[in-house]
Amino acid sequence: MLRQDTIAAIATPFGPGGIGIIRISGPQAQEIARRIFKPSKKKCLWESHVLYHGDIVSADGKTVLDEVLISFMRGPNSFTGEDVIEINGHGSPVIMQKILFELIYLGCRLAESGEFSRRAFFNNRLDLSQAExxxxxxxxxxxxxxxxxxxxxxxxxxxxxxxxxxxxxxxxxxxxxxxxxxxxxxxxxxxxxxxxxxxxxxxxxxxxxxYHEAKIITQGLNVVITGKPNVGKSSLLNALTGKKKAIVTDMPGTTRDLIVDEVVVHGTVLNLVDTAGIRQPKDAIEEEGISLVWENLANADLALIVLDGSIPLSPEDEEVISKNKNVNIVIAINKSDLPASWDIKKIAHMIEPEKKIIKISAKFGAGLEELKKAIIDSCGAHPRPDTGxxxxxxxxxxxxxxxxxxxxxxxxxxxxxxxxxxxxxxxxxxxxxxxxxxxxxxxxxxxxxxxxxxxxxxx
Ligand SMILES: Nc1nc2c(ncn2[C@@H]2O[C@H](COP(=O)(O)OP(=O)(O)OP(=O)(O)O)[C@@H](O)[C@H]2O)c(=O)[nH]1
Ligand SMILES: [Mg+2]
Missing domain, CATH: 1.20.120.430 (tRNA modification GTPase MnmE domain 2)
Structure with missing residues (x-):
């Protein structure tokens, strides 16, 4: 399904930028570009892979739209394998749109998503895995x-x-x-x-x-922060991301929705999800929030269980640990800035010895580096890819x-x-x-x- 029409699109992201690039590909690329490009020097031979300086003017030739550098890549030695023109203009979205409209007026068709790559694939410039x-x-x-x-x-x-x-x-x-x-x-x-x-x-x-390691490298780890209410889950999300994204109060049951953010740790993206505290729900909203926690835990790479070290352990804490027994877990004992109310030994028998327990203070930022390392280690996320x-x-x-x-x-x-x-x-x-x-x-x-x-x- 090879198309013979000439396509055009803005190739740089939408919004103001240092430069903006419009790409044209197809048999009429050069012919259409010639109609709106006025070179600053008389000699413009449209040699392949050479940059020329000049103005882009409106299709009627009356208005100068931008001062640009333009290049022509003769097919098949181009990205798509067809004749390609690239216009490097000033990165104003208004002008980029205006130039694009002129090109469409002169016979280009607006490119569909991925159409340049698709043409490259059809013209054997890339195979499908390379295009992907x-x-x-x-x-x-x-x-x-x-x-x-x-x-x-x-x-x-x-x-x-x-x-x-x-x-x-x-x-x-x-x-x-x-x-x-x-x-x-x-x-x-x-x-x-x-x-x-x-x-x-x-x-x-x-x-x-x-695949497993590559998935961690390209998509990151899904880390669900869980624990009973008021232990400091939202404080931990904020501390790990360095943002004030989740509301923190001293009222148990503050968080009900899932609050998602990400942070890169030692080259790995952690997709963090702060959740509602686990307890007997007090109303329908909280009930819904708690059921979302279990749904998310089912697809998590790691359950980051937060316990409050400053108050006695409760059945809710034990429930969270035992319900996550079979998944990858790291336990953060929070509020280490306050006097400890119980000893780590109290939970050691509930989990396998290799599972990590780290003391932290989300409020004051203590133990966070150790916690991040424990998360990365327990998921085996140590990316070391090279171009080979x-x-x-x-x-x-x-x-x-x-x-x-x-x-x-x-x-x-x-x-x-x-x-x-x-x-x-x-x-x-x-x-x-x-x-x-x-x-x-x-x-x-x-x-x-x-x-x-x-x-x-x-x-
Ligand atoms: N002293 C001390 N207080 C903390 C620490 N982390 C959190 N807190 C306090 O504990 C209370 C609860 O914190 P949150 O982060 O809202 O707890 P949460 O687990 O998200 O609570 P819910 O959303 O209700 O489930 C707040 O008053 C926090 O300031 C800490 O490391 N040390
Ligand atoms: Mg919260």
């Missing part, structure tokens, strides 16, 4: 996440996928040969000559094993790899059972198709629409 890497890089919440996107853009993942695919194709050839020449080929011998299947399985499993890392950051890729792995297991089982080679060949072909979904060699338009429509306009 672009979106991941733009959205990266930390430098580590960006590095993973960059590695994917540079084709590290594609190379791994191609390697596994190549092995499966070699193995497939063996089985297809034994289907075609079943009489000449000694089937048993050739059937066992397929170490490629095991090798492909191993490399797919290695990729799959990176090959990690699976994308759920779609993970699902395709899992499907391919299943096909390989089925192929191996068919071999072990001594089934006809057709069965093994079928499973291997399916595995290859599943790998091709990642790079986009074989993918349906609906999935492509979904992927590219999630990109920003101008990307």
């Amino acid at each position: 890497a672009l979106a991941a890089m733009v959205a990266a919440p930390t430098p580590h996440a960006f590095v993973l996107g960059l590695a994917q853009l540079k084709g590290n993942l594609s190379a791994e996928i191609e390697k596994a695919r190549g092995l499966l194709i070699e193995a497939l050839a063996v089985f297809e040969a034994s289907i075609d020449f079943v009489e000449d080929a000694p089937a048993e011998e050739s059937l066992f000559l397929t170490p490629q299947i095991d090798e492909a399985k191993k490399s797919i499993e290695k990729l799959l094993s990176t 890392s090959v990690m699976i950051t994308n759920l779609r890729h993970k699902q395709s790899l899992e499907k391919a792995r299943k096909n390989i297991v089925a192929a191996k089982e068919a071999i072990a059972r001594g089934e006809s080679p057709e069965i093994t060949a079928f499973e291997l072909r399916e595995a290859i198709d599943n790998l091709d979904e990642i790079t986009g060699k074989k993918i349906n338009d609906e999935v492509l629409d979904k992927i590219f429509s999630s990109f920003c306009i101008g990307k």
